[in-house]
Amino acid sequence: MRKLTRRRFNGLLGVSAVTGTLGMPCLAWAATKKVVVIGGGAGGATAARYLAKESKGRLDVTLIEPSKRYYTCFFSNLYIGGFREYESTGHSYDGLAANHGINVIHDWATSVDGARKTVSLGSGAKVAYDRLVISPGIDFKYDSVPGYSVEAQDRMPHAYRSGTQAQLLKAQVLAMKQGGTFIMITPPNPYRCPPGPYERISMIAHQFKQHNPRAKIIVLDPKGKFSKQGLFTEGWDKHYPGMIDWIPTGMAGDIKNVNPETMEIETEDESFKADAACVIPAQKAGAIAMMAGVTDGDWAPIDPATMRSRADSNIFVLGDASIASAMPKSGFSANSQAKVAANVIIAELTDSSAFPARYSNTCWSLISPNNSIKVGASYKPGEESIEAVSKFISKTGEDATTRKTNFEEALGWYSGITADMFA
Amino acid sequence: MRLQIGTWLLLLGSPGLALVENAATLEGDIEYGRYLSSECVTCHQVSGADEGIPSITGWEQDTFVSVLEAYQKRKLPNPVMRNIAANLDKEQIQALAVFFATLPLPE
Numbered sequence: 001m002r003k004l005t006r007r008r009f010n011g012l013l014g015v016s017a018v019t020g021t022l023g024m025p026c027l028a029w030a031a032t033k034k035v036v037v038i039g040g041g042a043g044g045a046t047a048a049r050y051l052a053k054e055s056k057g058r059l060d061v062t063l064i065e066p067s068k069r070y071y072t073c074f075f076s077n078l079y080i081g082g083f084r085e086y087e088s089t090g091h092s093y094d095g096l097a098a099n100h101g102i103n104v105i106h107d108w109a110t111s112v113d114g115a116r117k118t119v120s121l122g123s124g125a126k127v128a129y130d131r132l133v134i135s136p137g138i139d140f141k142y143d144s145v146p147g148y149s150v151e152a153q154d155r156m157p158h159a160y161r162s163g164t165q166a167q168l169l170k171a172q173v174l175a176m177k178q179g180g181t182f183i184m185i186t187p188p189n190p191y192r193c194p195p196g197p198y199e200r201i202s203m204i205a206h207q208f209k210q211h212n213p214r215a216k217i218i219v220l221d222p223k224g225k226f227s228k229q230g231l232f233t234e235g236w237d238k239h240y241p242g243m244i245d246w247i248p249t250g251m252a253g254d255i256k257n258v259n260p261e262t263m264e265i266e267t268e269d270e271s272f273k274a275d276a277a278c279v280i281p282a283q284k285a286g287a288i289a290m291m292a293g294v295t296d297g298d299w300a301p302i303d304p305a306t307m308r309s310r311a312d313s314n315i316f317v318l319g320d321a322s323i324a325s326a327m328p329k330s331g332f333s334a335n336s337q338a339k340v341a342a343n344v345i346i347a348e349l350t351d352s353s354a355f356p357a358r359y360s361n362t363c364w365s366l367i368s369p370n371n372s373i374k375v376g377a378s379y380k381p382g383e384e385s386i387e388a389v390s391k392f393i394s395k396t397g398e399d400a401t402t403r404k405t406n407f408e409e410a411l412g413w414y415s416g417i418t419a420d421m422f423a
Numbered sequence: 424m425r426l427q428i429g430t431w432l433l434l435l436g437s438p439g440l441a442l443v444e445n446a447a448t449l450e451g452d453i454e455y456g457r458y459l460s461s462e463c464v465t466c467h468q469v470s471g472a473d474e475g476i477p478s479i480t481g482w483e484q485d486t487f488v489s490v491l492e493a494y495q496k497r498k499l500p501n502p503v504m505r506n507i508a509a510n511l512d513k514e515q516i517q518a519l520a521v522f523f524a525t526l527p528l529p530e
């Protein structure tokens with residue numbers, strides 16, 4: 001038998017939780033406070049879950065997420081590399097609904113009215129909130145790569161939000177002609193998952209090593225350096241010698257055009273013909289953040305002690321979409337930030353304690369079988385921004401046992417974080 | 424690397440890792456421990472499952488404290504845990520120890 005939660009109890013009484021619907025103040029019913037979460041990824045799913053479970057049922061929590069099954073972007077590279085089955089990266093929302101009483105709505109949030117405190121959905125319905133959490137991930141600035149568009153993404157996948165695009169990219173990698181050239185265009189800073197494109201290159205190289213040993217990989221990078229570069233370079237030289245050519249645009253010039261029909265990629269200095277390609281454009285906060293009015297330029301500024309939007313005190317922004325300063329845009333960071341925000345929101349809406357914010361992140365990257373590197377830090381809120389307190393990073397020349405332990409740790413983390421998000 | 428509780432105790436028996444004395448039950452704020460644990464449970468699952476990352480549920484509180492102090496003193500190697508332990512004070516470690524002791528040992 002289901003637990004009779006307060007929300008369900010109010011429902012039985014026929015009390016609408018929507019402010020003003022009864023045409024009289026709802027104060028007499030002491031209506032349960034409502035928190036709406038937009039986005040069911042590492043930030044949003046974690047936020048919804050912690051809001052529901054840590055408030056011990058005292059909050060009415062709604063999660064708005066268009067996908068019925070969430071395929072994690074983190075570990076999508078391991079799927080591309082052949083180290084994970086696709087379905088093992090997929091997770092359902094039924095636990096959040098059944099175990100935590102969260103109202104999971106599979107729809108798009110199309111606008112936010114900050115004054116009325118309502119979210120409008122693609123279906124036309126509206127949801128009211130006392131507090132709103134926006135955790136929409138990223139959207140792409142397609143025209144940051146001339147010639148690229150959403151229409152080009154099937155010929156040159158970005159595969160940078162997992163799901164179908166990751167499956168497509170893997171299929172194209174495996175189908176590439178023998179001895180062909182794979183070209184990756186990586187994004188400029190800031191972007192989601194700093195080591196992500198380079199782990200992807202490692203995974204594609206691993207596939208080529210097995211199935212297409214004469215294949216070449218060219219990386220066109222608008223950045224002059226990248227996350228864990230020394231470690232990746234050491235690994236590439238050792239495990240994929242001669243296969244990977246990393247070209248910063250300082251050497252080849254900026255991208256002038258990509259042509260998804262002909263697969264030609266032109267820089268200022270050179271022309272390339274790709275047999276398969278991955279183009280990861282520059283990024284910005286997910287569109288609903290823009291529409292909610294919480295962004296300043298491409299991303300959403302937040303108060304570092306709470307993750308509260310600087311634009312609207314009833315709205316919190318988590319994960320990739322936020323300007324979390326020293327914290328990288330990662331699933332781990334979003335999950336960490338979600339717990340801080342949940343703690344603050346619960347304290348504000350019920351009579352419980354808010355504890356000082358603590359944040360952390362660890363990113364693991366797989367270079368070759370049983371050879372994983374990691375980087376991470378602990379963070380705290382500074383006056384103006386989130387600051388790193390202490391950091392660690394793998395070292396070049398480490399022994400195989402350390403690197404294998406890292407990989408096993410990453411697997412353990414994945415089980416842990418997905419349970420933390422969805423269980 | 425699966426480290427059972429027995430292995431931890433063996434490590435703690437090594438020279439330089441002293442168990443906290445007279446600390447069968449520590450003073451610790453369980454609500455604070457519950458909040459702090461949110462940082463741990465992304466990796467150390469509340470279910471007690473231990474794939475690749477050791478289980479820390481149901482530990483004796485003094486063992487818990489000693490292990491975190493060992494990371495603070497850099498007597499145990501894992502860099503993630505050294506980093507985390509370096510940012511926990513005595514009160515926080517005790518709160519965590521009290522909280523994690525309430526969770527069931529893995530099957």
